[in-house]
Amino acid sequence: MHPLARQTLQAALGTGWADPRRLHREGRTARGLLDQARAVIADGLGVSPAEVGFAPDGPTAVRWGIEGLRYAGRRRGARTVASAVEHSAVLLPGRHEAAQTGNPDDFATVPVDATGRVDLEAWRRSVAVPGTVAVALQHANGEVGTVQPLEEAHEAARAAGVPMAVDAQASLGRVAAPAAYDVLAGDAQSWGGPGGLGVLVVRSGTRWLRPGPADPDHALHGPGGHLPWVPLALAAAEAWQQTEASRAEDARAAFALVESIRAAAGTVGDVDVVGDPVERLPHVVTFSALYADGESLVGEFDRQGFSIGSGSACTASTLEPSHVLAAMGALTHGNVRVTLPVAAVAPEREAWVRDFVTQLAPAVERVRAQIGAPRP
Known part of the structure; x- marks a missing residue:
C-alpha cells in the first residue's frame, strides 16, 4: 500500500468503523466517509459517484460487470465476445455459461497478434454476430503489458449495439484511465490501495442488471451490490489521490x-x-x-x-x-x-x-x- 493510504486506513479504524446503513451518529459518519471515498474515485475516473460501485476484489468486479450486461440483455440473446488474452475472470465464467446453455457459440474469443493486441477485423465481425449481448476487452494485459485499441473496439461494439466491459485491473493508476467503455472494472491494489477492494463503473444509460432480487441499498453502494468496509474505501481513495498526482x-x-x-x-x-x-x-x-x-x-x-x-x-x-x-x-x-x-x-x-x-x-x-x- 501507498504509505499515506496505510496511514488513512489506520486512522479510519477509529472513525469509519460503523455500518453506513445505520441511522445513528457513527453510522452517519461512516456513510459520509464512504460517499467521500466514492466521490474521489469517481472524479479520478471522470464519472459521477452514482456510476461507481465496489466489489470484494478486481476479478469479482470484472465478473459482475459482464454478468450484469448478459443478464440485462438476456431477451436479445446469450452470446458474449472476449479477446483470447482476457483475465480468467472473463474466460472461465464465459465458457461455463456456454456449457450451461449447451451452445459453445455463446462464448466467442477473438485472436490476437504476436504482441497480444486484439485483431480488430476479427473483433468487428464477432461483435456483429446476432445474439451478442456483451463484449469484453481489457485495457492492457497484466502479463505482457500490451495496450489494447479500446477506442476502435468500442466503436465497433457501439455500431453493433452491444455494450463493452473493460478490465482495467492492471492499468488504473499507472496510465491515464480509459474513456471508451460502458462498464469498467479495476482493483485498488493497482494504484497502491489496499487489497480486498474492487471498483465497478457502470455508465449511465447502460443496460446493466445483476440477477437476483432488487438491491434496496443501491443508492448507498452503487453498482454491484457490495458494501465495502469503509476504512478500505477511504484508503483506496487516498492512494488514488496520491498516485494520480505523480x-x-x-x-x-x-x-x-x-x-x-x-x-x-x-x-x-x-x-x-x-x-x-x-x-x-x-x-x-x-x-x-x-x-x-x-x-x-x-x-x-x-x-x-x-x-x-x-x-x-x-x-x-x-x-x-x-x-x-x-x-x-x-x-x-x-x-x-x-x-x-x-x-x-x-x-x-x-x-x-x-x-x-x-x-x-x-x-x-x-x-x-x-x-x-x-x-x-
Whole structure:
C-alpha cells in the first residue's frame, strides 16, 4: 500500500468503523466517509459517484460487470465476445455459461497478434454476430503489458449495439484511465490501495442488471451490490489521490526501468521478450527462457532477493501453460513476469532494477545448468 493510504486506513479504524446503513451518529459518519471515498474515485475516473460501485476484489468486479450486461440483455440473446488474452475472470465464467446453455457459440474469443493486441477485423465481425449481448476487452494485459485499441473496439461494439466491459485491473493508476467503455472494472491494489477492494463503473444509460432480487441499498453502494468496509474505501481513495498526482512522472520512470529489463533479457541467448515494446504498460515486463522452467526461475530469483511472478507453463495448481502467451504464439515455458510497484511504495525500485538486470543472465544460466541444458 501507498504509505499515506496505510496511514488513512489506520486512522479510519477509529472513525469509519460503523455500518453506513445505520441511522445513528457513527453510522452517519461512516456513510459520509464512504460517499467521500466514492466521490474521489469517481472524479479520478471522470464519472459521477452514482456510476461507481465496489466489489470484494478486481476479478469479482470484472465478473459482475459482464454478468450484469448478459443478464440485462438476456431477451436479445446469450452470446458474449472476449479477446483470447482476457483475465480468467472473463474466460472461465464465459465458457461455463456456454456449457450451461449447451451452445459453445455463446462464448466467442477473438485472436490476437504476436504482441497480444486484439485483431480488430476479427473483433468487428464477432461483435456483429446476432445474439451478442456483451463484449469484453481489457485495457492492457497484466502479463505482457500490451495496450489494447479500446477506442476502435468500442466503436465497433457501439455500431453493433452491444455494450463493452473493460478490465482495467492492471492499468488504473499507472496510465491515464480509459474513456471508451460502458462498464469498467479495476482493483485498488493497482494504484497502491489496499487489497480486498474492487471498483465497478457502470455508465449511465447502460443496460446493466445483476440477477437476483432488487438491491434496496443501491443508492448507498452503487453498482454491484457490495458494501465495502469503509476504512478500505477511504484508503483506496487516498492512494488514488496520491498516485494520480505523480502518475505521469512515475510512469516515465517505470517505463525506462522496464526498458532496461527488456534490453538485458534480450541479450541472453534463447530468451524471448514478449509484448509490444512501445504501446505497453510502463511497469510490466515478461520474458520466456528456453531450457528453463518458470517456477525454477522464480525460485532462483527469490533466492537473490527478488519477488517476481510467472505466467508460465506447468503451474503447480493447473499444469496449464499461460493462455496469454499461447494465444500470442510465444514461448510458454520458462516464463518470468516482473511488475514494478509505484515509487512511493518502493522508493528503492531503481536500485532493485539495476541489481535485477545484473543478476538476470546468471540466474537463467544457473537454472539451465541444473537440468544440463545446452549453452545457447
